[in-house]
Amino acid sequence: MKKLLAGIMIMTTISLADGYTQGDRILDMQKMAQAMQDIQSGLLYNNIDIIKAGTKVLKDTVTNVRPIDAEMNNKDIYEKWLNNNLKMTHKIQKKIRNKAQTLEERFADGDAVQALQDYSKIMGQCMKCHVRLRKW
């Protein structure tokens, strides 16, 4: 019984450790791009429900984003670079989640102009990672 439990625990650890592939990340990116489009529609059509649906997907999805397994498993100098990027990623994720929350609240309060500014700040965070990490 103990052995079985240990086995299950090891397997769980392994399956948690791996599993974020480039394909997963691209899907997450596409989900976030769609969420941003939804939020934009919500702003233009003055629809808080569309905005809320978009910010929810955005907040949930951005939490997943991280270096993929192939990157994590690559050692040497890459590791240092990766640690810096992990820090940057966590900061950006936090900012995107916070801004999404503020956007929603401001729009609900009738301040569409400020909400639009939050929208553009979110987009700025997306681009920050793309420029720095992806080198676009």
Ligand code: HEC
């Ligand atoms: C922490 C870094 C990071 C953040 C933050 C980030 N991206 Fe990305 N994005 C990437 C990387 C890396 C790729 C390349 C995906 C790959 O090939 O693994 C990418 C690719 C994309 C793509 C192209 C996907 C495809 O089909 O090829 C879109 C669209 C995209 N991101 C949208 C967004 C949006 C919208 C946001 C903000 C809400 C965002 N990204 C935030 C790192 C990031």
